[in-house]
Amino acid sequence: MEFPKFLLGDNTDYPTAIFVVHTEYPRFIINLENDEVEWLEDFTAEDEKELEAEAENLIEQATAFYDREISRYEE
Secondary structure (H helix, E strand, O other), X not given: OOOOOEEEEOOOOOOOOOXXXXXXXXXXXXXXXXXXXXXXXXXXXXXXXXHHHHHHHHHHHHHHHHHHHHHHHHO
16 A cells, blocks of 8 residues: 655643654654654664654655645645
């Protein structure tokens, strides 16, 4: 089964949280309410150096995805 690169998620246990799930490597979930990121991968020290450079870009993409999706609901 193929998944889109990003998915929106919510949960009634977290009524104010908005989650964006990044389904490609490196997989993560970001809570846009507080910008907390949970990585779903185990990283080596070498991976972490590369991740630092990529993380900001991926988080910006996740936020842009959310903005795009919300704008489509408002149309």
